[in-house]
Amino acid sequence: MASIHSSKTRPFASHQTVTPCTRTHQIGALALVIITFFVTRIFDQSLNSSSFSTPTSGQYRSKNDVVRFSDSGGSIFWPQRGYGTHLSLKIYVYDENEIDGLKHLLYGRDGKISPDSCVKGQWGTQVKIHRMLLQSRFRTRKKEEADLFFVPAYPKCVRVMGGLNDKEINQTYVKVLSQMPYFRLSGGRNHIFVFPSGAGAHLFKSWVTYLNRSIILTPEGDRTDKRDTSAFNTWKDIIIPGNIDDGMTTHGSRIVEPLPLSKRKHLANYLGRAQGKVGRLRLIELSKQYPDKN
Incomplete structure (x- = not known):
């Protein structure tokens, strides 16, 4: 038979002592607060006299280079560029000859695809934006x-x-990006890519690895054809309009004469293939009612 023996446990004695907060401690704490306040004020005044002083003539190239903010405490001079009254950006466009493989993404492996043939259709924006920049x-x-x-x-x-x-x-x-030191320097954050079709950045299968921080221009941000997820990130990417043929927007003679807004019962824009989708098929049927307006 097993027996259980119990023994009385002795409580541990507490040897901790609490130092009472005396009047001396209170006076010392108050003195520390006062000293900290006055020392901080001295530093603030010395920094204000140096930071808010009027810049010399050689400090800025011209008065137009800075914006001046004034208050009772002094003046702050802030750069015009990027923060002032106008936007001034500098954009570098990679040349097709400086990166090995870039020509293949522009003209194909045999170099037989011309930009003029790529400027048509929805994805024509990739050519137009390139030419514009x-x-x-x-x-x-x-x-x-x-x-x-x-x-x-x-x-x-x-x-x-x-x-x-x-x-x-x-x-x-992958080959092209590996040759761009400035891409690696920023992790791709300051590099812009155009993917102007329903496939979006998924045309580049490894976009998640390489372009997850880059700026992507695309016309469709809420969906991606035949993909579970979209490559669009609202915090860094930009939605752009789908390409419209120049003949529809140029002044003078145009290939179509749209109905005045006052006479329109329906307004729709579609460019692409029907692919058996109900909404697209309805738009096609509707457009047949106005063969000279679409």
Whole structure:
């Protein structure tokens, strides 16, 4: 038989002593607060006299380079560029000859796809944005002074026209990005990519690994064709309009004459393939009622 023996436990004696807060402690704490306050004020005044002083003539190139904010405590001079009354960006556009493989993303593996053939259809924005930035006053040819970097590529057009397949597009993007030191320097945060179709950045299968911090321009942010998730991130990416043929927007003679807004019962915009989807099929049926207006 087993027996259980109990023994009386002796409570542990407490040897901790509490020091009472005397009047001396209170006076010392108050003195410390007062000293800290006055020392901080002295430092603030010395910094104000140096930081808020009027800059010398050589400190800024001109008065237009800065914005002056004034209050009772002094004046602060803030750079005009980026924070002032106007926006001034410098964008570097990668040249097709400086990065090995970039031409393949523009013209296909054989170099037979022309930009003029890629400027048509919804994905024409990838060509138009590229051409616009080449002529832009914000363009810089010095990488070290650039705020943003634009990577020209026409992957959707190249893929549709058989210039590259999905595997080749992925491999070529990885190869191109590996040759960009400024891309690695920022983790891609200041690099801009255009993916102007329903597939979005998924045309580059490894976008999650390489472009998760980059700026993506795309016309569809809420969905991605045949994908469970969208590559669009509302905190960094930008929704752009789908491409519209120049003949529909230019002044003078146009290929269509749209109905005045007062006479329109329906307003819709669609560019792409029906793919058997109900909404798209309805738009096509509706457009047949106005063959000269679409």
